Amino acid sequence: MSRIIVIKRTHLVLAALALLLILSSLLYLNRERIIPTLAEPTAxxxxxxxxxxxxxxxxxxxxxxxxxxxxxxxxxxxxxxxxxxxxxxxxxxxxxxxxxxxxxxxxxxxxxxxxxxxxxxxxxxxxxxxxxxxxxxxxxxxxxxxxx
Structure with a gap:
């Protein structure tokens, strides 16, 4: 496999990991604003x-x-x-x-x-x-x- 393909594949994997890290950070920071969809058992x-x-x-x-x-x-x-x-x-x-x-x-x-x-x-x-x-x-x- 050529060196250029390996470099492109490595960049793609790193970009996917960075996107995953950003999305999980946003979810963590906004966790108080997430509204549960299930009602309380007493409701x-x-x-x-x-x-x-x-x-x-x-x-x-x-x-x-x-x-x-x-x-x-x-x-x-x-x-x-x-x-x-x-x-x-x-x-x-x-x-x-x-x-x-x-x-x-x-x-x-x-x-x-x-x-x-x-x-x-x-x-x-x-x-x-x-x-x-x-x-x-x-x-x-x-x-x-x-x-x-």
Whole structure:
């Protein structure tokens, strides 16, 4: 390898190390201004969800559709106060239940449904739409609440 290539490669490595040193110094100096994105476990944390729909036509002309919660999975801490704000976008009505939490309700098109709860046990809880529980009924419209 020629000496010029070695010198250029050495300069490139030194420049990358200098840039890394500058960036880490800036992060260190600005650490008080960094705002954490996770809420404190004792605070009420709000999750915004919507009802959504996928619709398509098969090659033989049949219309198929599937409904879903979006986001489909949320992760919360055990003992954390949680607020679900669910807005009905697609589908007229989505009566639901959250298995294991004894919570039920209904989301209607154009309306917001708000639920608050504090999960006391770790696990995965299913948010199930009773109108769309399986493929035969445009589902399964199931969301997951993961409690750590």
């Amino acid at each position: 009420l944390r709000t999750f915004h969800m919507v009802t959504g729909e996928f619709k398509s036509t098969t090659s033989d002309g049949k219309t198929i559709e599937a409904y879903r919660w979006d986001p489909g999975t949320i992760v919360v801490n055990k003992g954390e106060k949680v607020k679900l704000s669910i807005y009905g976008v697609n589908g007229e009505s989505h009566p639901f239940l959250i298995e294991g939490l004894n919570i039920s309700g209904e989301v209607k098109k154009g309306k917001e449904t708000v639920i608050t709860f504090t999960p006391e046990q770790e696990g995965i809880y299913r948010l199930i739409c009773m109108t769309h529980p399986d493929i035969a009924h445009g589902g399964p419209m199931i969301g997951y609440i993961v409690v750590d």
